[in-house]
Amino acid sequence: MDFLGIFNSSISFIIxxxxxxxALATLGLALHFGFGGLLNMGMAGFMALxxxxxxxxxLSFGLPWYFAAFVGIAASIVFALIxxxxxxxxxxxxxxIVTIAAAEIVRLVLLSSAFGGLTGSADGLSGxxxxxxxxxxxxxxxxGFNDSNPIPPGEYGFVPFLDNERTWYLRIVGIIILGLxxxxxxxxxxSPWGRVIKGIREDEDAVRSLGKNVFAYKMQALIIGGxxxxxxxxxxxxxxxxxxxxxxxxxxxxxxxxxxxxxxxxVFGPLAGSIIFWVLQAFLGLxxxxxxxxxxxxxxxxxxxxxxxxxxxxxxxxxxxxRPQGIFGNKKELTFVK
Amino acid sequence: xxxxxxxxxxxxxLASAVGAFVLAFGVLGLASPAQxxxxxxxxxxxxxxxxxxxxxxxxxxTINFAGGGGFAATVVTDADGKFTAGVPEKLADYTVTVDxxxxxxxxxxxxxxxTEFIEANVQTVTVGPGGRVTMNxxxxxxxxxxxxxxxxxxxxxxxxxxxxxxxxxASVGLSLIYGTxxxxxxxxxxxxxxxxxxxxxxVAVMGEGLLWLAIxxxxxxxxVLGWGVDAALWAPLRRRGMGLVQLMIVSIGLSLGIRYTYxxxxxxxxEQLPGSGAERFxxxxxxxxxxxxxxxxxxxxxxxxxxxxxxxASKIGKATRAISDNPSLAASxxxxxxxxxxxxxxxxxxxxxxxxxxxxxxxxxxxxxxGGQILLLIFAATTLGGLGTAYxxxxxxxxxxxxxxxxSLFIPSDLKYVGALVVxxxxxxxRPQGILGRKERxx
Numbered sequence: 001m002d003f004l005g006i007f008n009s010s011i012s013f014i015i016x017x018x019x020x021x022x023a024l025a026t027l028g029l030a031l032h033f034g035f036g037g038l039l040n041m042g043m044a045g046f047m048a049l050x051x052x053x054x055x056x057x058x059l060s061f062g063l064p065w066y067f068a069a070f071v072g073i074a075a076s077i078v079f080a081l082i083x084x085x086x087x088x089x090x091x092x093x094x095x096x097i098v099t100i101a102a103a104e105i106v107r108l109v110l111l112s113s114a115f116g117g118l119t120g121s122a123d124g125l126s127g128x129x130x131x132x133x134x135x136x137x138x139x140x141x142x143x144g145f146n147d148s149n150p151i152p153p154g155e156y157g158f159v160p161f162l163d164n165e166r167t168w169y170l171r172i173v174g175i176i177i178l179g180l181x182x183x184x185x186x187x188x189x190x191s192p193w194g195r196v197i198k199g200i201r202e203d204e205d206a207v208r209s210l211g212k213n214v215f216a217y218k219m220q221a222l223i224i225g226g227x228x229x230x231x232x233x234x235x236x237x238x239x240x241x242x243x244x245x246x247x248x249x250x251x252x253x254x255x256x257x258x259x260x261x262x263x264x265x266x267v268f269g270p271l272a273g274s275i276i277f278w279v280l281q282a283f284l285g286l287x288x289x290x291x292x293x294x295x296x297x298x299x300x301x302x303x304x305x306x307x308x309x310x311x312x313x314x315x316x317x318x319x320x321x322x323r324p325q326g327i328f329g330n331k332k333e334l335t336f337v338k
Numbered sequence: 339x340x341x342x343x344x345x346x347x348x349x350x351x352l353a354s355a356v357g358a359f360v361l362a363f364g365v366l367g368l369a370s371p372a373q374x375x376x377x378x379x380x381x382x383x384x385x386x387x388x389x390x391x392x393x394x395x396x397x398x399x400t401i402n403f404a405g406g407g408g409f410a411a412t413v414v415t416d417a418d419g420k421f422t423a424g425v426p427e428k429l430a431d432y433t434v435t436v437d438x439x440x441x442x443x444x445x446x447x448x449x450x451x452x453t454e455f456i457e458a459n460v461q462t463v464t465v466g467p468g469g470r471v472t473m474n475x476x477x478x479x480x481x482x483x484x485x486x487x488x489x490x491x492x493x494x495x496x497x498x499x500x501x502x503x504x505x506x507x508a509s510v511g512l513s514l515i516y517g518t519x520x521x522x523x524x525x526x527x528x529x530x531x532x533x534x535x536x537x538x539x540x541v542a543v544m545g546e547g548l549l550w551l552a553i554x555x556x557x558x559x560x561x562v563l564g565w566g567v568d569a570a571l572w573a574p575l576r577r578r579g580m581g582l583v584q585l586m587i588v589s590i591g592l593s594l595g596i597r598y599t600y601x602x603x604x605x606x607x608x609e610q611l612p613g614s615g616a617e618r619f620x621x622x623x624x625x626x627x628x629x630x631x632x633x634x635x636x637x638x639x640x641x642x643x644x645x646x647x648x649x650x651a652s653k654i655g656k657a658t659r660a661i662s663d664n665p666s667l668a669a670s671x672x673x674x675x676x677x678x679x680x681x682x683x684x685x686x687x688x689x690x691x692x693x694x695x696x697x698x699x700x701x702x703x704x705x706x707x708x709g710g711q712i713l714l715l716i717f718a719a720t721t722l723g724g725l726g727t728a729y730x731x732x733x734x735x736x737x738x739x740x741x742x743x744x745x746s747l748f749i750p751s752d753l754k755y756v757g758a759l760v761v762x763x764x765x766x767x768x769r770p771q772g773i774l775g776r777k778e779r780x781x
Binding site for chain 2 (some may be wrong): 019039059087088090092094095096097098100101102104105107109111112113114116117120121123126127166236249250253256257260299302303306307310312313314315316317318319320321
């Protein structure tokens with residue numbers, strides 16, 4: 001069994017584009033739930049809109065990639081408004097069901113063959129990052145995200161972070177976006193605005209009696225968190241094709257696991273949680289099949305690859321029961337208000 | 339012109355099950371790309387689809403493609419009725435022709451049952467800006483061309499009623515559990531799946547002839563599972579006084595854990611219970627039913643009547659409603675809240691398990707995430723009727739069932755669940771307490 005290989009692959013997830021995408025979306029969830037007390041179970045929908053808005057902007061409307069990225073962000077803002085206006089007055093668990101349903105509506109519409117010309121239906125969309133377009137139409141995707149890469153072709157870094165110029169460009173762009181996002185959220189939650197938001201989480205009526213417009217604050221939190229989710233979706237779209245089978249309810253649940261792992265009411269918890277989640281996922285996803293192949297576990301390798309998801313589920317249960325504040329959270333700032 | 343090569347790729351069983359499933363149901367679950375018979379895989383854009391006869395794939399059908407610049411290609415559908423052809427240009431029209439001589443005798447290309455468009459064996463498709471297009475051919479006997487609107491409506495209503503009764507079995511349990519414990523139990527979907535998987539496992543052990551015995555045993559096992567989960571997890575958490583949001587997230591984790599455990603054991607494929615392909619017989623016009631549909635509706639109605647009697651007349655049923663109304667008052671008037679909650683979990687699980695068996699026949703097929711596919715519809719039904727009210731869940735389920743099935747008369751069938759989800763959001767907007775709920779429940 002190649003322990004070093006498994007170890008290296010797992011460690012490389014510390015700065016993988018997927019990890020950065022998760023960290024961005026989880027940061028959005030932290031703002032929604034950890035600081036604002038909004039039980040958003042539809043983060044996958046925000047991510048899907050970010051990714052599809054970007055891809056459709058390029059493929060169907062021929063926009064440059066940086067404008068298309070704003071289409072994705074704008075779509076998530078519109079989604080937050082549509083979602084928030086009717087639902088922000090509802091109690092927590094109702095909001096959860098509405099957001100999960102809204103995210104499923106987004107996914108089913110993207111999957112439907114009725115809009116296949118725009119969304120690619122079950123096949124999803126590809127070829128929007130460039131470069132070079134396709135065999136017969138080289139202009140498609142030219143000038144896309146990949147063509148904006150200033151790094152000369154080649155392999156850079158050291159094992160386990162030895163990768164080509166495209167992966168490094170993705171990572172650098174991702175880390176810059178994530179760094180800015182963390183900074184903005186950190187300033188926000190320590191501002192007067194952040195204190196109002198935390199106040200709403202603890203006792204909505206008390207904040208209302210101080211003359212604050214609770215609905216407006218909640219809506220602002222929903223939009224900012226939603227934009228962070230869309231940025232996560234964009235990050236996924238920068239790195240690979242978009243397909244509606246990615247943006248399922250399970251994605252939202254995995255984000256929640258990462259959030260609660262790091263600590264819901266913290267700024268760096270989402271980042272730490274996403275890194276731990278992905279490094280462990282990669283490690284378990286490789287080590288169990290390797291053990292099964294070596295005959296050390298009585299399963300097939302396909303079965304062994306499923307074990308990591310079972311562990312995620314039960315780990316989420318144990319986390320919520322025994323350490324609801326997460327690894328880095330403060331027990332005094334309990335985010336589970338009754 | 340390129341030389342054409344027809345490659346045959348054997349689709350794995352997993353991929354085919356998932357693929358056929360996506361096309362047939364517009365699932366709420368995970369989907370993965372399916373493999374199909376492919377021609378010109380090196381070309382950048384593609385046209386793909388499948389050929390079905392009443393949901394059954396047809397293999398070995400020849401399909402011809404023609405386009406601008408003298409492009410032509412031929413592909414033969416694989417064992418799952420699927421085909422894929424690479425094409426050189428996007429934003430271009432292609433003519434796709436089914437060679438009807440390669441179809442089995444006596445059948446032809448018919449209308450897409452989900453739309454009212456008359457479709458011929460020669461069709462023009464446009465490859466859009468995404469570079470991919472999916473098209474399906476529906477094959478069947480000629481008379482389905484003349485299905486009247488009335489027949490379709492009746493067929494959809496019956497189907498919706500069947501679906502709604504099945505949903506009702508799952509949602510009354512969810513609603514009672516919510517009413518007595520406050521848990522929005524996302525793991526209810528896994529209780530639904532459990533009934534079907536347990537039946538499947540028992541039939542595999544005992545033989546198909548003992549299905550009548552396997553179902554009651556599976557229901558007993560469902561009850562044991564409900565009791566076990568309550569005793570091991572929910573009862574201790576109740577005693578700790580855990581908040582509702584925490585309980586909900588615990589149920590989500592539990593749902594994920596159990597769901598992937600099912601996948602661990604039965605894999606990603608779709609299995610069938612005995613008798614699921616039962617012959618359909620005509621009632622009138624083109625309205626048809628199978629014996630399974632009739633039995634399933636009859637038994638559902640019976641169970642719901644017994645359940646309603648239990649809830650309204652028996653001592654424990656009354657205690658259940660008292661706890662739903664006001665748990666502390668119920669406890670202080672001497673009702674054993676923990677004991678009643680335990681019974682509610684057992685009954686809710688048995689009903690969910692039975693609903694899972696019916697769902698396995700309705701879909702048809704057993705899959706590890708089959709419960710998750712209808713979880714949101716169950717929530718929609720429960721919320722529509724009023725969370726925490728058992729009769730409301732029943733009414734809500736029938737409405738959702740008929741809405742889902744009926745809406746496919748007007749909208750593409752892969753969007754039929756969207757209608758129910760829109761109603762869910764709408765009801766929370768205008769009447770969050772639901773049809774039969776009371777206002778003070780909405781905090």
